[in-house]
Structures are given as structure tokens and as C-alpha cells.
Amino acid sequence: MKNTVVKAENIIKRYGDLVALDHFSLEISEGEIFGLLGPNGSGKTTTINCILSLLSFDKGSIEIFGKPMTPTSYDIKKNIGVIMQNVAVFDELTVYENIDYFCGLYITDKAQRKQYVDEAVEFVGLEDFLRFRPKKLSGGLLRRLNIACGIAHKPKLIILDEPTVAVDPQSRNRILEGIEELNRNGATVIYTSHYMEEVEQICTRIAIMDKGKKIAEGTKDELKRMIRNTETVTIEILGLEDRIKDRISTLPHVYSTEYDGTKLTVGCSGGKHNLVRILGVLQENDLSFGRVYSELPTLNDVFLEITGKALRDKED
Amino acid sequence: MFLHNLKYELLSTLRHPALIFWLMLFPIFLGTVFKIGFGSIYEEDTLFSSIPTAVVETADNSILREVVDAVSGDDSPLLKTTYTDEDTALEMLRSGEVKGIICSGDKVTLTVKNSGIEQSILKSFIEQYGVYETIIKDTLENDPANAQKVIAALSADVKACTEKPVTQGNTDLFVQYFYNLIAMVAIFGSETGLHITKDNQANMSSLGARRNISPTPKSISLSASLVGCFIAQAVCMVICVTFIVFVLKVDLGGDLLLVYASSIVGGCLGVTMGFLIGSIARISADAKDAVSMSVSMAFCFLSGLFISNIKGIIADTVPWVNSINPVAIISDCFYCLNLYNDYTRYSVKMISMAIYIVLFSALGVILTRRKKYASI
Ligand SMILES: Nc1ncnc2c1ncn2[C@@H]1O[C@H](COP(=O)(O)OP(=O)(O)OP(=O)(O)O)[C@@H](O)[C@H]1O
Ligand SMILES: [Mg+2]
Numbered sequence: 001m002k003n004t005v006v007k008a009e010n011i012i013k014r015y016g017d018l019v020a021l022d023h024f025s026l027e028i029s030e031g032e033i034f035g036l037l038g039p040n041g042s043g044k045t046t047t048i049n050c051i052l053s054l055l056s057f058d059k060g061s062i063e064i065f066g067k068p069m070t071p072t073s074y075d076i077k078k079n080i081g082v083i084m085q086n087v088a089v090f091d092e093l094t095v096y097e098n099i100d101y102f103c104g105l106y107i108t109d110k111a112q113r114k115q116y117v118d119e120a121v122e123f124v125g126l127e128d129f130l131r132f133r134p135k136k137l138s139g140g141l142l143r144r145l146n147i148a149c150g151i152a153h154k155p156k157l158i159i160l161d162e163p164t165v166a167v168d169p170q171s172r173n174r175i176l177e178g179i180e181e182l183n184r185n186g187a188t189v190i191y192t193s194h195y196m197e198e199v200e201q202i203c204t205r206i207a208i209m210d211k212g213k214k215i216a217e218g219t220k221d222e223l224k225r226m227i228r229n230t231e232t233v234t235i236e237i238l239g240l241e242d243r244i245k246d247r248i249s250t251l252p253h254v255y256s257t258e259y260d261g262t263k264l265t266v267g268c269s270g271g272k273h274n275l276v277r278i279l280g281v282l283q284e285n286d287l288s289f290g291r292v293y294s295e296l297p298t299l300n301d302v303f304l305e306i307t308g309k310a311l312r313d314k315e316d
Numbered sequence: 317m318f319l320h321n322l323k324y325e326l327l328s329t330l331r332h333p334a335l336i337f338w339l340m341l342f343p344i345f346l347g348t349v350f351k352i353g354f355g356s357i358y359e360e361d362t363l364f365s366s367i368p369t370a371v372v373e374t375a376d377n378s379i380l381r382e383v384v385d386a387v388s389g390d391d392s393p394l395l396k397t398t399y400t401d402e403d404t405a406l407e408m409l410r411s412g413e414v415k416g417i418i419c420s421g422d423k424v425t426l427t428v429k430n431s432g433i434e435q436s437i438l439k440s441f442i443e444q445y446g447v448y449e450t451i452i453k454d455t456l457e458n459d460p461a462n463a464q465k466v467i468a469a470l471s472a473d474v475k476a477c478t479e480k481p482v483t484q485g486n487t488d489l490f491v492q493y494f495y496n497l498i499a500m501v502a503i504f505g506s507e508t509g510l511h512i513t514k515d516n517q518a519n520m521s522s523l524g525a526r527r528n529i530s531p532t533p534k535s536i537s538l539s540a541s542l543v544g545c546f547i548a549q550a551v552c553m554v555i556c557v558t559f560i561v562f563v564l565k566v567d568l569g570g571d572l573l574l575v576y577a578s579s580i581v582g583g584c585l586g587v588t589m590g591f592l593i594g595s596i597a598r599i600s601a602d603a604k605d606a607v608s609m610s611v612s613m614a615f616c617f618l619s620g621l622f623i624s625n626i627k628g629i630i631a632d633t634v635p636w637v638n639s640i641n642p643v644a645i646i647s648d649c650f651y652c653l654n655l656y657n658d659y660t661r662y663s664v665k666m667i668s669m670a671i672y673i674v675l676f677s678a679l680g681v682i683l684t685r686r687k688k689y690a691s692i
Contacts, residue, residue, distance in 0.1 A: 015691055049692055052529045054518045056688040071687030074531035082529050088522035092331035093324065104320040105530035149526070 002029040004066065005157055005188045011050055011060035013043075013212075020046045021057065022212040028190060028205075033183050035203030036192040037299060043212040044192040045085055048161050051190075052082065064157065078106055081155030081187075085162045087146045089134045096121070096130040099148050106153035120152035123178060140171035147175065151182060158182055159190045164198060176202050196299035208303055215306050224297050227305040232297070233266045233275050236290030237282070240264060244285055251277050317532055318540050325544030330551065335508055339552035343501045344559050350493045351564045366396040367434045370405035370414040377420040379452055383445060384418065386467040394441065418442065424449075443628045444470060451658075465657065491654070492647070494566050496621040499646035501556045502582035503612045505549040509590025510608050512541040513680070514601055519689040521601070534685060542591065542677060549583035569654035578653070578666060582646035585669050586612070588676035589642060595683035612643075619643040645669055 006028040013021040020043050028034045036044050049055040051062055053071045062069045064076050089098045099117050107113040121127055124144040134142055143163060151158055160179065164172045180202055183189050193199050199206055200220050207217040216223055224230065240259050248264075249257040253271035257264065268274040275294050282289055329335060371384060387394040398405075398414065405417045409429055416438040417427040426442045428435040448470050455463045514520045516538055518528040527537050557579050560566050568575050593608045618641050620627035627644060630637050638644040645665050652662035 049525075053687075054525060054528055054689060055692055056690050071528070072533070074533065077529060077531040080529065082526065084522050084525060086522040088526040090324070090328045090523065092328040097324065097327065101320075101324040102526065102530070104324075105317075105527070105532045108317060108320075 002031060004028070005030050005032075005064065006051060006190065007063040008047070008051060009061050011047070011057050011062070013046055013050055013055065013057040020212050021050065024060075024209075024212065024214055026051075026207065026214070028188060030188050031183070031186075032205055033179065033189040033191060033203045035199035035206040036190060036209060037194065037196060037199045037206055037303075038192075038209035039194055039303075042194075042209040044194075044209060045161055046212075047209070048082075048159055048190070048192065051159070052080070078153075079156040081151045081153060081158045083147050083150035083158070083160045083163045085165070087134075087142055089142075089145055089149060091134055094131050094133055095126055095137070095145055098134070098145060099152050102149040103152035106155075116152050116154060120148040123151070123181075124148040125174070140167045143167050143171065143175070147178070154187075156187060157190070158187045161192050162194070163191075164193070164195065172198070196303075200299055206299070208299070208306070210303070210307050216302060220299065223299060223302050227297060227302050230270050230297055231268045231274055232295045232301075233268060233278055233292070234295070235264045235266075235278070235282070235292045236262060237264050237287060238262060240287070244281065244287070248278055248281050251281070254278075318536050321532065321537050321540030322544050325541050326547055329508060329511070329544055329548040332508075332511075335548065335552070338504050338507060339501055339549070340555055343497055343552075343556045347494065347497055347556070347560050347564055347566075350497065351566065354490050354493070366393045367416070367437060368414045369395045369397050369438065370408050370417045371397050371399050372402050372405050372417055372419045373399065374402070374419060374421045377424070379449060379456065380418075380420045380424055380445070382456070382463070383452065383467050383470060386464070387441070387470075394437075443625055447628045447631050451661075469657070491566060491568065492620070494560050494568065495647040495650040496616065496619060496643070498553070498556055498560070498579050498650070499582060499619060499643040500612075500616050500621055501552060502549075502579060502646050503586040503589070503615055503643050505545070505552070505583045505586025506590030506593060506608045506612050507605075508545045508549055509587035509592075510594040510604060512538070512545055512587075512591045513594030513684050514604075516541060517684060517689075519692045525692065528687070534687060538681060538684065542587070545587045545591075546584045549587050550580045553579040553583040568650065571653060574653055574662070575650065578646065578649035578662070578669075581666060581669050581673070582642070582649070585642050585646070585672050585676075588673050588680065591680040592676040592683075595680045615641050615643040619647055639668075642669070642672065645672075 004027055006026060008024065008026040011021045011024045012019070013024075024043070024047060026034075026047070036047060038044050046055065050057045050060075051064070051069065053062070053069050053073070064073070065079065067073065067076060069076055090101065093101060096117070099120050100113065103113050103117050103120070107116060121130065124147055126141065126144060126148065129137060129141060134145060137145060143166075147160075147163055150160075158179075163179075164175055167175065176198060179189055179191065191199065191203060203220070205217070205219055206223060207214050208223070209215065216226060218226070238261075245257055245259050245264070248254060248266060251274075253268045253274055254266055255269050256267035259265075266274075266278055275292070279289075279292070366388065373381075384395065384397055388397045398408070400408070402417075402419070405414070406427075408414045409417055409427065412429075415428065415434045418438070419425045419427065424442060424445060426438055428438060448466070452463065452466055452470070455466045515523050516527055516534065518525040528534070554576060557568070557576055561568055561572065561575075589611070590608050593611065594604055599607070616622070618626060618630060618637060621643070627638065638648075645668060649662055649665045649669075652658045652665060
């Protein structure tokens, strides 16, 4: 059993009448990349701020590295690195000075600090921008600076709050790879996002939140197994008779069939050869069809299944 | 840890564009404008002819008499006085024999027929007299040996007014603008001080949040910020005073070191004022900016930066306002140094500024030391 790094128990946080966290509990073990997934306003940032002892909460307890977390737990704070949702750097300081400043809040030894800062610069690839002021950096570079400021001191626990918002896919991938590298080097990571693809890509364990509640938790496979739908088969077809549609819905594992005149969507729960069997029915009836595709469920399906709404809007 | 914080606080403060503009460039610009505007007529040896004035004594007022005699007695007297009764005086005024009548009653009054430079000078004289009456009285009572000096200083003040008729009825001193300018730069330090709270409070900026989650105790980052702002503000003050004294060659008089000292202390007062404003109430950062700016402006206004006789009016009507107005206190420091050579009063002003600084910082720290926030 690995050491528990963060343990939050039954946190209740209210903003006036709004219950932002409702009996929220978390337990994160050493070496994990823990994903906190939830739509906008679900309470991810609030959770992070409570864990960091920035926000007061109404009930519950938080332990980090096995010790209760308070605003003056400086020995705990030393080992935490945080990348906030909002970029937090000094506009008047250069890239290098910013990283050096934040690193210096944690590391007092000058030689060591210099080495750490250089490594952080290299890590985020800002070598060519050391003398730039943040205002002159593009959005993606700024995010990278923000990350460098948070991790330069080589923390054991790294908390990232939507670090990839407004970052182009290329930079985003770089950031994600960076997080995995930090994790390989021994850091435990908490990663919040409302991009399920990111969370699926890097997280070893995921908690899904909605309206301040944890609605599911597990590895991504465990989460996907929680829902009936494990495969969605979609077939482009014209003039499908109800008779045939009914025939398909009686196939094993099929639990839903939908036809909108051009597209047949079949939901299957587990089992193998679902696609082959469905196509078999169509061929028996001499029907020709267009494109066929089969999708495995996403975390969005998990979210949809549990809450009845999509994790985020299509255009997002 | 403290030094690390201090270093970066200084770097970021001194590079702040608003600071560079408002606290370094703007005063230089404004000072230059003052100098160009009033400078040509600010020549020590401006020719000056005495103003014929009638003095009517309806009540015994020895102080007024002292002062009037002093300003009509030396080499280039301000006034050419005739002591007479009210009727004759009015007659003389009507015929143009005198330009004004000074009447010493319970309150010293001035009667003039029409307006003009000489009338303005008389008016200014009476105003100045009103402002300084108490000082002169005190000096006469407690330190008669020095009374002549004070009176001489006052008459010098009033004479100086005669040298800027272009300001049209603005009867204030030329250097007073520079005093107020320095005081203004000092109080603009509140803008610098405002950042302290913003950058150290988790609920006010993400920068503050990031500082709050670091293992650097808040006491250290707060005090480093304060000290950093003090130093940055001191730099601005030194630049401003140096520019005025050595580039514009304005004689701020007195002991230059003390002039620097009081501007730096005044600057620190400005910083702590901003710090305090930043730490009170749960208003937005923008609102705080606006509040601190308007408070500073109001203080400047009340101390006569824009309309120079405001301070005198306040001294007459609500004197306590001047004694709590930091800008007035700062500029008073300069008066004490330059005009009255009154080091006791100077020390009192300096001490009251120091008290403000301690008070404001302490209140600010109490209000910002909180470590957990209900809402971010
Ligand atoms: N300071 C505050 N005062 C009042 N309500 C707040 C405050 N901060 C957050 N909330 C509310 O609490 C809920 C949770 O907010 P939170 O910022 O934790 O969400 P989030 O999951 O981080 O969202 P996002 O993806 O948009 O960052 C939201 O409904 C939000 O409106
Ligand atoms: Mg958030």
C-alpha cells in the first residue's frame, strides 16, 4: 500500500447559499496522476483551494503527507507546487526573474536555486525568452511560464488547475508530456480539467465531479465499465424498415436502437462481435449501407450516463 | 527569504509603468511647467514699490501692528502705511491715495476699491497673516527673541507674492507650488502601497494566492513588500527633490538634508496610506485604486495644490483638517524649514508623520494578516 499524499474527508464548503462542495472526499496515493474532472462550476478550483488551505471550509478535514494541513504548515507547503487556473506572474519581472522569484520562496540555497531555475526553464522550453516580460509572451508561452513558476522547486505534490485552458494543441501536448515526466520523476500529481481527453490520456485515477459532489471515481477503465454502454455502433443507411430495426434490437447485448432516417445508432453493452452481428442482419436483408463506425465509450458517456447531461458543450 | 522578497519587490515596483509615470516623470514635468510658468517672474531682485495702505485700529492688536510695522519698515518695504481713522481712510481710498484699508478689529479685515495686482498683494498679506497669526502670537509669548525672525519670514512670504502678478489673483508663494508638488508625489505613494495588499492577498490576485501557498510566512512577504515600497518611494522622492533643487534651481531653503528627510518620510506616509486603503473593506481592486486616487487628490486639493488659498481658508474654518491632512503636514514641514526656521514645529510634524506611518502600517497588517479566506 502506497503512502497517502492527500486525504480530504467530507469537505463542505458554502459560498453563502451555494454549496460548492458537498461532502467531498478524496484520497490520493503517492505516484498517482489524479484527475479531477468536472464541468465549469463543478467545484474543482474550490477543492484545490480548500486542499491548499487558502479557503476556509465549513466542515471536514484535510491531511497532506499524513499531517493536517493549515495555512502555517510551511513544511508541507514546501513540498507542494501549484499551477493556478489563472496565470500568476509579475508583469514587471522577466521570465527568468519570475521563475527565480517563485523558486526562491521555497529554496533558500542560492546555488541550488539557480540550478533548479535553469532546469525549470529547460523543462518548459523557454530558453529563448528569458529576458522577455510576460506581456510579450504568447498565451501558450505564458502558460508554460506559469507552469515553470509552479514546479521549479521540484515539489513532491504538484497541483495543476486547468493548465491547458486556451492553449493550442501542440503546446497542450507538450504540457501533458511534461506532467507525465514530472510524475515519472516521482511527483504525485493532481490534475483538474474539463477536457476529458486530457484526463483520459494522462491520469491514472479519475474522480468525476458535478455540483460539488464526487459522482464517480476510479481508473478510466473502471469508470467506463460502470456504465452499460460499452460500444456504440453507427451505420449510415437509408430507408430502414422498422421490422429490421426491431430485429436488430433483439440481438444479444443490444440495449438501444435509434434510427433518424439516415443513421442507425445501436448501443451495445459488452460482448464481442456486436458490429459483425448487426451487419449480418443488414446483409441478410440485402440492404446496402454507407459508412460504419464503432466507438468505445468516453468519459463523457460516463458523465452523461450518471448526470443525464454532457460534460461540456459540443462547441467547447 | 526576506532579502529575496525585498529584491524582487523593489525590481517589480520600480519597473511599474504607473510608478515611473506618476512618481517620476509627472512631477518632473509639472515642476518644469511651474518653473516656466512662474520662473521668469521669480527673480530675487524684482523691482518692488511699496503699496500705500491705510491702517485703522478699531481695537488694540499689537501683533498686527508688529507685523505691519515690520513689512513697512525695512529697505524695500511692502507697505507704505498711514495710521488714521476710518472716515479719513475711506476718503483716501476713494481718492486713490491708498490702495486699501487694513482694519484691525476682532478679525483683521481688508477694504479695497477695485481689483489689481496691488490689491491682490494686500489680500494675500491679510490671508497670510490670518494663517500665521497664531504662530506669531505663540512666538511672541514664548520666544520673543525669535519673533522678529518669524515676522520677517512672513513679510518675505508676502513680498514673494508680488513677483507673480501673471497668476492673476493667485496670491500664493512661488515655492509653495513646489512644496505641494513634493507633497503630492509623497501622497501618490499610496498607489505604490496599494499593490502591497493586492499582491499579498489570496483573494485579491492570483499572485497573492501563489504567495499564500508558498512556505514563506506572510509576515515576511508583507514586511518585505512594505520595506520595498518604502525604498522605491524614497527613490522617487529623492529624484523629485533633486530635480527641483538642482535642475530647476528652485531654492527650497532651509537645510536640504532635512528637506530630503521630510520628503522621504512623507513618501512613506503615502505608501502606508495606500497600504491601509488596500486592506480595508471588501471592495474590488479597481475601486480601491479609485478610492486611493481620490483620497490623495482630495488631500492635495485641501492643501492648496490647485487653488492656493484653500489651505488658508481651512486654517480659518476647520483647522483640524489641516492637522490630519497628510499632504498639508508634509508641506508644513517645508514651511517650518524654509520660512520659519522652526525646528520644533518641524520635529512635531515629522513625529506626527511617523505616528501615522506606524498606525497605518499596523492597521494594514492587522487587516491583511488573515491566512484563510472565505471566498476567493
Ligand atoms: N468567490 C466565490 N463566491 C461565490 N461563489 C463562488 C465563488 N467561487 C466559486 N463560486 C461558485 O462555486 C462553484 C464552484 O466553483 P469553482 O470555481 O470551484 O468551479 P470549477 O470547477 O473550478 O469551474 P471552472 O471549470 O470554471 O474553473 C461555482 O458554482 C461558482 O460559481
Ligand atoms: Mg476552476
